Amino acid sequence: xxxxxxKHMEEKAPLEIIYLSEQGKITQxxxxxVEIYPGHIHAFCFLRQTKRTFKLNNILSxxxxxxxxxxxx
Numbered sequence: 001x002x003x004x005x006x007k008h009m010e011e012k013a014p015l016e017i018i019y020l021s022e023q024g025k026i027t028q029x030x031x032x033x034v035e036i037y038p039g040h041i042h043a044f045c046f047l048r049q050t051k052r053t054f055k056l057n058n059i060l061s062x063x064x065x066x067x068x069x070x071x072x073x
Contacts, residue, residue, distance in 0.1 A: 004062050005041060009033035014046070018060040030065060 008015050014032045021027065031043040034051060045052040 001056065001059060001062060002036065005033050005036055008064070009036060014065050015062050016065050017054070017062045019054060020058045020060055022058075026060070 017029050019027050030046040033043045035042040040053055040055050
């Protein structure tokens with residue numbers, strides 16, 4: 001997971017994550033990672049339109065967001 005987050009942070013590429021909140025709610029978020037720390041990340045959350053903190057243990061999945069012009073598959 002950290003590899004994916006670091007790679008996208010370096011490339012300044014947005015990610016889609018599935019996140020489990022402290023209240024037990026699962027949400028789908030589009031984020032752009034700003035900083036990575038042990039146990040958490042700071043990222044711009046496109047849903048909330050602000051910088052947020054996400055616990056690494058609560059990120060259930062992360063994947064690249066394909067653009068509609070991506071012809072790789």
